[in-house]
Amino acid sequence: MTASAEDDARLVERCQRGDREALDQLVRRYRATAYKFALRLTGDPDSAADLTAEAFVRVFMKIGRFRRESRFSTWLYRILTNCFLDLCKRERVRRHQSIEELVRTEESDVGRQYSAAEDSPQVDVEKAERNRLLQEAILHLPEYQRAMIVMFHVQMLSYEEIAETLDMPLGTVKSRLNRARLMLREVLEPVQELFQV
Amino acid sequence: MKCQKAKELFSELHEQTLSGGLKQTVERHLFECPVCQEDYRAFKVVYDQIGSLPSVQEPEDLHERIMRRVDRAAWDRKQAAPAGFLWLRSLAFAGVAAAVVGVAYVGYKQLADGTTQAVPVPVPAPVTQAELPVVARANGWVTLQFTARESTEILLREGGSDYSALPPEDALQLQKRTLEPPKRLTIPHKNEGPRATVVWAVVEGVPKVTAVFLPGAADIGFEPWEGEVGLIEGLLRICDEHSVIIDAQLAGAVPVSRMDSAGASLQDALDRLLDGTGYTWEESGGVIRIR
Structure with missing residues (x-):
């Protein structure tokens, strides 16, 4: 079996024996997924990169105690979510920025990030604006709801996987996600004509 | 409908x-x-x-940034553990306690075959010029009042998940400061997060750590639990379930206990959790005190 074909469990096992190369491979396999999740949560490329790096540091520090009862990806999402909640807590403690300021200052960064990712040679201004407003609306959600929305709609995790990741009852996840979607719809109401596609 | x-x-x-x-x-x-x-x-x-939000491009140097941070963490960890010795974290507080009473405690030397051997290690001079904080409720806040007779370092951390060390290594650092004259400091704290949390207060020279459990602001509860549980997890569940503030002074390894939280009263839940752990509880000033 080549190194690239090894499954996560094998890589984790090697990491637990102190194999740095195995950790390097896990990072290669999951860094893009982790970064995408982090960017949707924070709305800022720099914070997202920091959050991703912090999460992998925690993976490194705690992998010896990971019991492999859940999938590595589930465990990584849990760590990423905890890192994100800690980041929010630090922001609250420092009181340097309100969430509103965060949204304002990060819009342009996120916009740049989207532009860089567009494949089409023709710039779809309306679509870009819709995405910007949607990302902004997601940043208005309470932290846990934000994490759930991104997990379900962007990372395509199932309700069951989210429940396992956040250690919440399935019913709670479903009702909170519904509430989050209702809130998004409410936040976007003033610009709903943009979404009539 | x-x-x-x-x-x-x-x-x-x-x-x-x-x-x-x-x-x-x-x-x-x-x-x-x-x-x-x-x-x-x-x-x-x-x-x-x-679901139609566009995909994003990760920064080109993301991998390098991650591995640099990982390598730094590995280096820090290596620096924290002197070469040749493996400090068992579960003994950390026992070690500090031994320092206070002026006796030698042991380290563990790693031998070539991977096994360990206990060896005596000199201990620092005892420091006993400080006290654990007094935890009280005041106008919707919880206050931690620190008193020290000498310049003393205090550390406040929050959360964490690995209770093999107290405070947990992955707990968030809130404050680290040196307490100078007038040697009394009151720090107010409020849990604005949705879930129950725990704030850890460490006072230099005191062989115990104060853990203050605070209920969350939203109703994101734990599922009822029946069976074996670590003391910290058990207290978090009780704090969350009964919306109570718990001030626990803890030392040494965290004991494992049992709980059956489904429908249990606060008193029954605490009695059952603390049974056989060596800790007892009482309520004063609207705070559950565990000693």
Whole structure:
């Protein structure tokens, strides 16, 4: 079996024996997924990169105690979510920025990030604006709801996987996600004509 | 069916996971209620749109940034553990306690074959010029009042998940400061997060750590638990379930206990959790004190 074909469990096992190369491979396999999740949560490329790096540091520090009862990806999402909640807590403690300021200052960064990712040679201004407003609306959600929305709609995790990741009852996840979607719809109401596609 | 109830079912209706009878009831309500009909139409648009957010490109140097941070953490960890010795974290507080009473404690030397051997290690001079903080409630806040007779370092951390060391290594650092004259400091704290949390107060020279458990601001609860549980997890669950503030002074390894939180009263839950752990509890000033 080549190194690239090894499954996560094998890589984790090697990491637990102190194999740095195995950790390097896990990072290669999951860094893009982790970064995408982090960017949707924070709305800022720099914070997202920091959050991703912090999460992998925690993976490194705690992998010896990971019991492999859940999938590595589930465990990584849990760590990423905890890192994100800690980041929010630090922001609250420092009181340097309100969430509103965060949204304002990060819009342009996120916009740049989207532009860089567009494949089409023709710039779809309306679509870009819709995405910007949607990302902004997601940043208005309470932290846990934000994490759930991104997990379900962007990372395509199932309700069951989210429940396992956040250690919440399935019913709670479903009702909170519904509430989050209702809130998004409410936040976007003033610009709903943009979404009539 | 009322509008509020219909809205609660929008996701399931859109995902087509509603049972036949309930589906018909919601659809009938939407047919009769133009406001909900419009709400649901807009809801579906937003629901479908969220998933269409474009993919993003990770920074080119992301891998390098991650591995640099990992290598730094590995280096820090290596620096923290002197070469040749493996400090067992579970003995950390026993070690500090031994320092206070002026006796030698042991380290563990790693031998070539990977086994360990206990060896005596000199201990620092005892420091006993400080006290653990007094925890009290005041106007919706919890205050931690520190007193020290000498310049003393205090550390406040929050959260964490690995209780093999107290405070947990992965706990968030809130404050680290040196307590100078007038040697009394009151720090107010409030849990603004949705879930129950624990704040750790460490006072230099005191062989115990104060753990203050604070209920969360939202109703994100734990599922009822029956069976074996670590003391910290158990106290977090009780704090969350009964919305109580718990001030626990802990030392040494965290004991494992048992709990059956389904429907238990606060008193029963605490009695059962602390049974056999060596800790007891009492309530004063609206705070549960565990000593």
